[in-house]
Amino acid sequence: MIEARDLHKAFGAVTAVDGVSFVARDGEITGLLGPNGAGKTTTLRMLYTLMRPDRGEVLVDGIDAAGDAAAVRRRLGVLPDARGLYKRLTAYENIEYFARLQDIDADTRRRRIDALVAALDMRDIVDRRTEGFSQGQRVKTAIARALVHDPRNVILDEPTNGLDVMATRAMRTFMLRLKQEGRCVLFSSHIMQEVGALCDRIVVIARGRVVADAAPEALREQTGAATLEDAFVKIIGSEEGLAA
Numbered sequence: 001m002i003e004a005r006d007l008h009k010a011f012g013a014v015t016a017v018d019g020v021s022f023v024a025r026d027g028e029i030t031g032l033l034g035p036n037g038a039g040k041t042t043t044l045r046m047l048y049t050l051m052r053p054d055r056g057e058v059l060v061d062g063i064d065a066a067g068d069a070a071a072v073r074r075r076l077g078v079l080p081d082a083r084g085l086y087k088r089l090t091a092y093e094n095i096e097y098f099a100r101l102q103d104i105d106a107d108t109r110r111r112r113i114d115a116l117v118a119a120l121d122m123r124d125i126v127d128r129r130t131e132g133f134s135q136g137q138r139v140k141t142a143i144a145r146a147l148v149h150d151p152r153n154v155i156l157d158e159p160t161n162g163l164d165v166m167a168t169r170a171m172r173t174f175m176l177r178l179k180q181e182g183r184c185v186l187f188s189s190h191i192m193q194e195v196g197a198l199c200d201r202i203v204v205i206a207r208g209r210v211v212a213d214a215a216p217e218a219l220r221e222q223t224g225a226a227t228l229e230d231a232f233v234k235i236i237g238s239e240e241g242l243a244a
């Protein structure tokens with residue numbers, strides 16, 4: 001379980017995150033949805049301990065990130081916005097390097113990497129150096145690397161960004177599989193259809209604040225909109241109206 005409690009973050013005069021609170025539960029997919037610049041990446045960065053909040057708390061499986069960041073990191077698998085692979089290493093070596101950093105023994109390493117390579121359908125690329133990889137191939141490698149220590153909680157920053165239709169579908173299937181395994185899956189997106197199709201819960205963020213937090217169907221009903229996309233536009237529109 002991942003919990004954001006009243007998170008705040010400013011960069012000079014820019015308030016990126018302004019009191020964000022929500023809970024992402026185990027066995028559910030939670031979508032953080034918002035327009036460009038809403039504060040999604042900044043929120044996720046605080047959740048995965050890359051960035052310290054100015055104020056507020058992050059709890060992962062009840063552990064306070066400010067108190068024990070290392071324990072929180074062990075419980076998290078993260079696909080950051082910058083996918084960053086070692087280009088001279090093969091995909092396998094990239095994944096294995098992270099497994100070694102987590103002190104995973106050789107047998108377990110091999111077993112887990114084989115399982116991830118099969119699940120992500122990356123047998124044809126696993127022994128290639130990552131230099132020159134396509135966007136989709138990079139994302140797969142970065143996800144396998146993020147999950148090699150078998151974390152209970154998974155944070156994905158715009159996981160389908162730059163992927164083609166087939167790769168996007170495969171990514172969605174993979175996320176549903178993580179959910180079925182009982183993990184807590186939290187991802188960011190600005191694509192309404194994607195969030196609507198996948199999520200048990202949608203947290204809508206605009207101008208650094210949570211403006212809605214509900215199941216997709218409830219969100220539609222609350223706004224009286226015909227489609228989720230209309231609901232989203234209504235929610236964001238009213239927020240901007242309020243702030244103007």
Ligand SMILES: Nc1ncnc2c1ncn2[C@@H]1O[C@H](COP(=O)(O)OP(=O)(O)OP(=O)(O)O)[C@@H](O)[C@H]1O
Pocket residue numbers: 011014015016034035036037038039040041042043190
């Ligand atoms: N390191 C930084 N320095 C200065 N400003 C920043 C920094 N990181 C984020 N911001 C600002 O904070 C705000 C929120 O940015 P953030 O990247 O969290 O939004 P986002 O919702 O992820 O947007 P997008 O969908 O465009 O990726 C923006 O106004 C952005 O310019």
